Amino acid sequence: MRTLVTGCAGFIGYHLCARLLDDGHEVVGVDDLSTGQRLNVDDLGTRRGFTFLQHDIVEPLCVAGRFDVVYNLACPASPVDFGRRPLQILAVCSRGVWNVLDLCRRSGARLLHTSTSEVYGDPQEHPQRESYWGHVNPIGPRSCYDEGKRFAEALITSYARQHGVAVRVARIFNTYGPRMRADDGRALPTFITQALTHQPLTVHGTGQQTRSFCYVTDLVDGLLRLADSDVSEPVNLGNPDEVPILQIAQEIVRLAGSRSQIVHVPRPQDDPELRRPDIDRARRCLGWEPRTDRTEGLARTIEWFRRSSRPAG
Ligand SMILES: NC(=O)c1ccc[n+]([C@@H]2O[C@H](COP(=O)([O-])OP(=O)(O)OC[C@H]3O[C@@H](n4cnc5c(N)ncnc54)[C@H](O)[C@@H]3O)[C@@H](O)[C@H]2O)c1
Numbered sequence: 001m002r003t004l005v006t007g008c009a010g011f012i013g014y015h016l017c018a019r020l021l022d023d024g025h026e027v028v029g030v031d032d033l034s035t036g037q038r039l040n041v042d043d044l045g046t047r048r049g050f051t052f053l054q055h056d057i058v059e060p061l062c063v064a065g066r067f068d069v070v071y072n073l074a075c076p077a078s079p080v081d082f083g084r085r086p087l088q089i090l091a092v093c094s095r096g097v098w099n100v101l102d103l104c105r106r107s108g109a110r111l112l113h114t115s116t117s118e119v120y121g122d123p124q125e126h127p128q129r130e131s132y133w134g135h136v137n138p139i140g141p142r143s144c145y146d147e148g149k150r151f152a153e154a155l156i157t158s159y160a161r162q163h164g165v166a167v168r169v170a171r172i173f174n175t176y177g178p179r180m181r182a183d184d185g186r187a188l189p190t191f192i193t194q195a196l197t198h199q200p201l202t203v204h205g206t207g208q209q210t211r212s213f214c215y216v217t218d219l220v221d222g223l224l225r226l227a228d229s230d231v232s233e234p235v236n237l238g239n240p241d242e243v244p245i246l247q248i249a250q251e252i253v254r255l256a257g258s259r260s261q262i263v264h265v266p267r268p269q270d271d272p273e274l275r276r277p278d279i280d281r282a283r284r285c286l287g288w289e290p291r292t293d294r295t296e297g298l299a300r301t302i303e304w305f306r307r308s309s310r311p312a313g
Pocket residue numbers: 006007008009010011012013030031032033034035036037055056057058072073074075076077078092096114115116117171172173174175176
């Protein structure tokens with residue numbers, strides 16, 4: 001199989017490419033390295049079957065030959081990026097996705113697009129089913145990402161209807177694991193970095209707001225199953241194991257063997273109160289559900305951060 005992955009230098013992109021290479025695919029990875037890590041491309045580059053193309057998908061994407069599947073992951077995705085590069089996010093969710101769709105049409109590929117639970121906004125329905133249309137502030141500080149991803153879903157659906165390209169849409173919920181960026185502003189890498197350096201863990205508000213965290217290799221397995229399926233409607237991929245953010249912070253302190261205290265800082269605007277996927281569709285149509293226990297996943301992630309922060313030599 002010949003596969004193209006945009007966003008290959010990112011957190012999920014790295015793990016997806018590694019798994020595709022393990023499964024014997026030929027993989028062309030595309031990334032502009034705006035939020036991704038060079039280290040991920042270098043590590044993938046040591047593997048047989050991997051080719052890297054540095055390219056911004058907001059510009060037309062011309063790659064020769066046919067592809068069986070294109071996985072579109074390219075998009076700045078962390079809260080710090082929402083403030084730093086809102087227009088880039090809107091461009092990649094609109095012109096970028098359009099260019100990827102054009103490539104799929106030309107090369108006869110099926111598209112798997114990575115959407116997000118943020119399309120549900122600060123949800124008024126809990127847990128979130130795919131049928132829920134969401135509760136999103138269109139002009140808030142997160143709107144570039146939330147509305148960008150909603151526009152991308154509308155674009156993909158319309159393009160598929162008009163041009164007959166086969167599309168799959170994964171609505172990914174919070175995912176974690178090795179190779180997250182320490183400074184990307186997401187809760188888990190922030191807590192782990194703070195715990196490993198014995199700094200206070202900065203919990204937003206009371207910490208009673210909930211999240212559901214899925215270990216990255218489980219998520220990648222769901223992406224592969226969805227790409228192989230005939231499900232053209234969006235599918236939630238995430239872990240229904242819902243936990244208050246304060247509890248996650250306490251678990252990380254314990255697992256890291258840290259002396260850190262927990263401090264409370266103001267909540268960001270439009271921060272969702274509750275997050276839990278309803279994964280009935282994924283269970284039914286893909287036979288998928290997460291397998292990695294949270295303690296085990298957190299321990300592996302903490303270990304990776306510990307090793308990667310050690311000076312070389
Ligand atoms: N990590 C999560 O918890 C999560 C949750 C929901 C959805 N997602 C989605 O999954 C995808 C991957 O997320 P991630 O966590 O790996 O993020 P990431 O920031 O680690 O990876 C995104 C990658 O896309 C690249 N990129 C950004 N703009 C680009 C452009 N214009 N052209 C080419 N490459 C570009 C970046 O350099 C980076 O390598 C994103 O689309 C994100 O919205 C992630």
